[in-house]
Amino acid sequence: AIQMTQSPSSLSASVGDRVTITCRASQGIRNDLGWYQQKPGKAPKLLIFGASSLQSGVPSRFSGSGSGRDFTLTISSLQPEDSATYYCLQDYNSYTFGQGTKLEIK
Amino acid sequence: EVQLVQSRAEVKKPGESLKISCKGSGYSFTSYWIAWVRQMPGKGPEWMGNIYPGDSDTRYSPSFQGQVTLSVDKSISTAYLQWSGLRASDTAMYYCARRDTSNFLEWFDVWGQGTLVTVSS
Numbered sequence: 001a002i003q004m005t006q007s008p009s010s011l012s013a014s015v016g017d018r019v020t021i022t023c024r025a026s027q028g029i030r031n032d033l034g035w036y037q038q039k040p041g042k043a044p045k046l047l048i049f050g051a052s053s054l055q056s057g058v059p060s061r062f063s064g065s066g067s068g069r070d071f072t073l074t075i076s077s078l079q080p081e082d083s084a085t086y087y088c089l090q091d092y093n094s095y096t097f098g099q100g101t102k103l104e105i106k
Numbered sequence: 107e108v109q110l111v112q113s114r115a116e117v118k119k120p121g122e123s124l125k126i127s128c129k130g131s132g133y134s135f136t137s138y139w140i141a142w143v144r145q146m147p148g149k150g151p152e153w154m155g156n157i158y159p160g161d162s163d164t165r166y167s168p169s170f171q172g173q174v175t176l177s178v179d180k181s182i183s184t185a186y187l188q189w190s191g192l193r194a195s196d197t198a199m200y201y202c203a204r205r206d207t208s209n210f211l212e213w214f215d216v217w218g219q220g221t222l223v224t225v226s227s
Contacts, residue, residue, distance in 0.1 A: 001168075031211075034213050034214070036151075036214075043201050043203075043217035043218065043219060044143075044203075044217060045217070046213055046214060049211055049212070049215075050211040050213075053211070055215065087150060087151060089151075089214075091212050091213075094167065095141075095153035095167075097151045097152065097153070098150070099150050100150045
């Protein structure tokens with residue numbers, strides 16, 4: 001099974017900061033990766049699919065990049081409402097979520 | 107509006123059976139796979155399996171194969187997740203999600219609100 005390793009597991013940043021979260025796959029997964037945001041008590045929300053395609057309605061401050069084994073989610077200018085846990089999800093072979101990154105606003 | 111609406115929270119005893127539901131609306135229910143995802147308390151999501159309402163084709167994660175059953179009633183646009191003998195370790199939030207695809211890419215774009223299942227004696 002493909003393993004997804006996310007880092008960091010948590011981070012704290014200020015409004016306006018540029019934030020980067022990374023995900024590494026245990027093997028190459030082309031660009032078969034999505035990023036999801038989950039707020040407490042809510043279902044995950046799709047942000048990015050295909051490693052870099054922004055889901056309709058998602059603010060443009062969110063972006064994704066990468067291919068093969070290494071992927072990045074970037075928030076260009078952090079907003080208070082971005083406080084959440086973020087998960088990567090590979091869909092190259094079955095589906096595996098990363099362990100999550102909890103993002104806190106200072 | 108495209109949405110998935112899940113059944114209410116359940117409290118069950120170990121060994122009991124349970125079937126929870128996920129009703130789709132606002133789109134062609136039979137044209138999109140439905141995924142089920144488990145999220146145990148304080149943990150990340152885990153994919154359990156997918157079912158295609160058009161023909162009930164089903165794919166299970168090896169971790170959940172034989173532990174749960176996915177089914178669908180396309181006449182009422184509803185997918186189901188069922189257990190025949192619950193365990194305390196089945197206590198979790200369960201989500202259904204719609205799988206969409208395009209240009210060889212796929213994603214889960216619409217999610218249900220979740221069904222909390224609590225198993226306790």
